[in-house]
Amino acid sequence: MTILNNPTKNIKDEKIIINTFSIFILLLMVNCSKDDFSFGSLQAPTNLQVAVELIGKTTANPNGDGSGKVKFTATADDAISYKFIFPDGTSTNAPNGVFEKLFTKVGLNSYNVTVVASGTGGVSTNTTVEVKVQSNFEDAEAVKLLTGGTSKKWYVSASEPGHLGVGQNDGDATKNYFANYYQAVAFEKAGAAATSCFYENVLTFSLDGGVMKFKLDNGGSTFFNSNYLSVGGGAGKDDACLVYNTGGLKTVALSPSESVVTRNADRLTQTRGTAMNFSDGGFMGYYVGQSSYEILSITDNRMTVRFVQGNNTGLAWYMIFTTTKPTQAVTDFTTLKFSDEFNTDGAPDPAKWSYDLGAGGWGNSEAQNYTNSADNVIVANGNLKITAKKVGSGYTSTRLKSEGKYKFTYGKVEVRAKLPAGGGTWPAIWMLGSDYATNTWPGCGEIDIMEHKGNEPNVIHGTLHYPGRSGGNGNGSVKTITNASTEFHVYKTIWTAASVKIFVDDVLYHTVANDGSLPFNKDFFMILNVAMGGTFGGAIDPAFTQSSMEIDYVRVYQ
Incomplete structure (x- = not known):
């Protein structure tokens, strides 16, 4: 073990620096007398020494055993921490002053290692030691x-x-x-x-x-x-x-x-x-x-x-x-089994859609009353429009569903839609387990292909609900897009026995592994609606009058 002493310091220069700093502190305290300043003492470490131990050093092997390992032990008076800086650009903080370094350059090499001892008030002292060590390891x-x-x-x-x-x-x-x-x-x-x-x-x-x-x-x-x-x-x-x-x-x-x-x-x-x-x-x-x-x-x-x-x-x-990034095969579905292109003006096609009607909060403290009125739902100019409106002190809207018309297990769902705007609007494109009447939610399962809060524009939510994942504890993710309420985007889910994947504009942003323990292996039906307020929609803007979710098409492939 070799002891290397700290180079001699110019004590006079250190005193001048410290005294100058002290005068500055006194002036600052006088000029800022209304404030309560408290400073710790400034103490630079002294007598910095570094012990260097070459691992495996013997008379026959004066530069170590070839492992390249060197143990450094730094000590100094009034030091509270140490730092080692190595010539390969790395550094290590060692509060106790002990660190073992592995030098890997093959052969006998010299390295200059800087050791910094820090004292109170951030004042430090440093020294540089030269280490000559043998490293025989090579791969x-x-x-x-x-x-x-x-x-x-x-x-x-x-x-x-x-x-x-x-x-x-x-x-x-x-x-x-x-x-x-x-x-x-x-x-x-x-x-x-x-x-x-x-x-x-x-x-x-x-x-x-x-x-x-x-x-x-x-x-x-x-x-x-x-x-x-x-x-x-x-x-x-x-x-x-x-x-x-x-x-x-x-x-x-x-x-x-x-x-x-x-x-x-x-x-x-x-x-x-x-x-x-x-x-x-x-x-x-x-x-x-x-x-x-x-x-x-x-x-x-x-x-x-x-x-x-x-x-x-x-x-x-x-x-x-x-070295080749693995890709997970995504089961796709290409046979169109159900669709509505909304090309016939008037009420939604009764062969494909039915309604949930009424108020009562729908389990989420929502403010709207669902109707089948043309004021709230209509097909025009190639799009379905579901409009939430302020009526007096309340709100009306529509909730369409394919229940009793079409249900399915597994497939790809694509809905091209433009979302409503305004604080409190809560549009949703989702699916519910067909056995919900006998298998109480969340046991029946719920797949939210798209939810959006008017109070958080452009943040799209994709969520699954099932036992243990109900309410705000749903298994979901979010994706931020642009112009959700002024441009159409495609909201998609690919649902298989292995997984449920949720996309927006073909970008996958949420995946849930499916297995027999989850309720996603049976028939579900589609729901399209715009809610107002509630536990998810949040506060309704007092200036809100009406806004619509427009849907270009709904397509289900299997």
Whole structure:
């Protein structure tokens, strides 16, 4: 171990600076006597020393054991924190002054490391130490496979079972080499809005002057393990996608892996023995508080990694990546089974539509009274118009439905519509389970293809309701579009035994995985309506007089 002392300081100059600053503070206090100012003492650390330990250093190996590992221990009088700044552009805060750095450049190399000791009031002292260390580890093949020699993009291999998994990480040599606790099925995390961002990750490995770099493009949202939701400003008990900035380029250092896999000789064939270490908190798409990943296997187009959860070292996670972004086949339907093009002027076609009539709030404290009057519903100029109107102190509107005329299980629904405007308007294009009379809502199920609040213009809601997901707890997402009330847009749902997908203008923005436990495997019928106010529509603008939802067509394909 070598002790390097801090270079001599000019104490006289420091006193002049501190005294000048003190005079400034006194003047500020005199001129701002009406305010109560309180300043902590300013104390620059002194006697900064840095101990450098080359791991594995012996008489025969004066520059370390070839691992490239160096342990730094900084001490100083009156220091409250330390920071290490390395020549590869990375830096690390170490409140206790201790940090172990892995230097990966092969051969015997010298590095200048700056150590900053911070004192009270933000005053700091720094010094630079030179470190000469031997690094014998090299995995040129892994670098080439990761980067393609220049730059290469990787994606979560969502189509493979086990593309995300977790298992034990302990001394049981028979079980801690695979995801024995959980393995995701193909595209499992595309099934809910809370996790769908997971498959949007693009991981780019590149070479910059011989140094490997990494960038994670997460599309704006990161998939967080439930134990780390607070890092992304979230809370709850389930993994979730949260808005999170993954930062810029990270440096990737390769090192020998030290996991339980490599420590058991009989299991060495199950790992490459190489670990990737990302600088500045870098991670590979799923946040579990870890920046070191063991490469189990890698080819030109497929990679499997293993990593230990940051706050629970008993858990090891596994991920599979591919260089071709997987696409989930979307079941489409092309046979037109039901449609209304609204080309005949007058009342809606009675062979296709019936009405819900009356007031009473409809379970949502709504303000309108539904009628079948031409004042509220009419077909004209190739469009259906459902108009909400203020009448006296109340409101009237219309709710059309295909109940008793047409119902179906699975298919594609497309509705081209222009939405009403005005605070309190609540237009909806939706479907309800046909057994609602005997299977009380939400047991019957509800698919909201489109809902819109006049109080939140251009924000489109797509939501599913079912047991456990009723009212404001519906399983939904939102999509912001332009000119929702002045231009026509196509609102679409593709409904299969595997999923319910909701689109606007062919942009998918919400997916719910369907299975036998949900009420989306039986007949539903269509509903078109404009409500006023209520628990979703909100406050009605006192100046509101009337506004219409215009529908160009309704089409159902199977």
